Amino acid sequence: MKLHQLIIERKRPLDKQPYRFPIEEVKAWKMIARFCKDAIPDLNNPIVRGTRGASSTATVQLIHGAAGSRKSANTTNYYTVILDKVLTPLGFPKRSASIICANWKNRKHASGYGEMYAIIPFDGVKIGVCPNYDMWDTEIKLGGWTKTIQRWNREFKYMGVRDSDTYDKMIEILELKAESLEDMGWKHSDETWMKAFLPGLADKTFKDAYMKAFKLTTTKEASYNDGKRHEVWIGGKCVAIHMPLFDTMMSRNMTEAEMYGWDEED
Known part of the structure; x- marks a missing residue:
């Protein structure tokens, strides 16, 4: 990809930008050096992503999470809807328009999703950080009860929330259900968490719980590399490099002069 083409892409409206497109291998380091300076000190511990069907995709790509659209895979979509509403106004990348990845410590888990890619975000790109290795196993406290997101999904489904809501x-739906349970005198103790969803309380309950659970960072802060395993999600532009090629590129030990040798005609 030529530099002027990249600049044009950055100026296009988001809905007109491609989610991903291939870039030439020879340009990858130069693009990283120009647009991903903050990630360079941590290139030995990059963010990674497992991708199924990698054989049909380019070895080096430019991916823009915010230009795509995703629905929670292998599970119900409740938490994605909640995260979009609660965290996006705080500057977090939109979960439904993001690249789901893992930090380096969590690379083994990411490899279970397919061929591994190193993901190098552009400078300033916001990164949402899960407290755990997988969103499913992230614990959220609602109404005094602490459960994983996967278990809360089941509770919401049981209470009548539909996946498309x-x-x-x-x-x-939750407020009406809570009001109904209160009218019946809270007969079942395992439903008392719904007291936090009585009319007028549900939105605050979600915001208080989800704001506490997740962190916002960038490659400059790199707080996702804290020695623990984390799932992360990224909404901005990233360079994605197939891991075998990335390892080869790293082993070349390119000099700073080589990396920064960008030309308008590249």
Whole structure:
């Protein structure tokens, strides 16, 4: 990809930008050096992503998470709807338009999803950090009860929330259900967590819980590389390099002069 082409892509409206497209191997380091300076000190411990069907994709790509659209894979979509509504206004990347990745410590888990790619975010790109190795196993406290997101998904489904419901519809359903349970005198102790979803409380309950659970960072802070395993999600532009090639490129030990040798005609 030529530099002027990249600049044009950055100026396009988001809905007109491609989610991913291939770039030439020879340009990868130069692009990283120009647009991903903050990630360079941590290149030995990059963010990674496992990708199925990698044989049909380019070895080196430019990916823009925010230009795509995703629905929670292998599970219900409730937590994605909640995260989009609660965390996006705080500067977090939109979960439904993001690249789901893992930090280097969590690379073994990421490898279970397919061929491994090193993911090098552009400078300033926001990164959401899960407290655990997988979103499913992230614990959220609602109404005094602490459960994994996977278990909360089951609870929401049991309470009548549908997978296609919006955040506002989810709030409406849960508040009506909580009001009904209160009218019946809270007969079952395992439903008392719903007291936090009585009319007027549901939105605040979600915001208080989810704001505490997740962190926001960038490659400059790199707080995702804290020695623990984390799932992360990224909404901005990233260079993605197939791991075998990335290892080869790293072993070349390119000099700073070689990396920064960008030309308008490249």
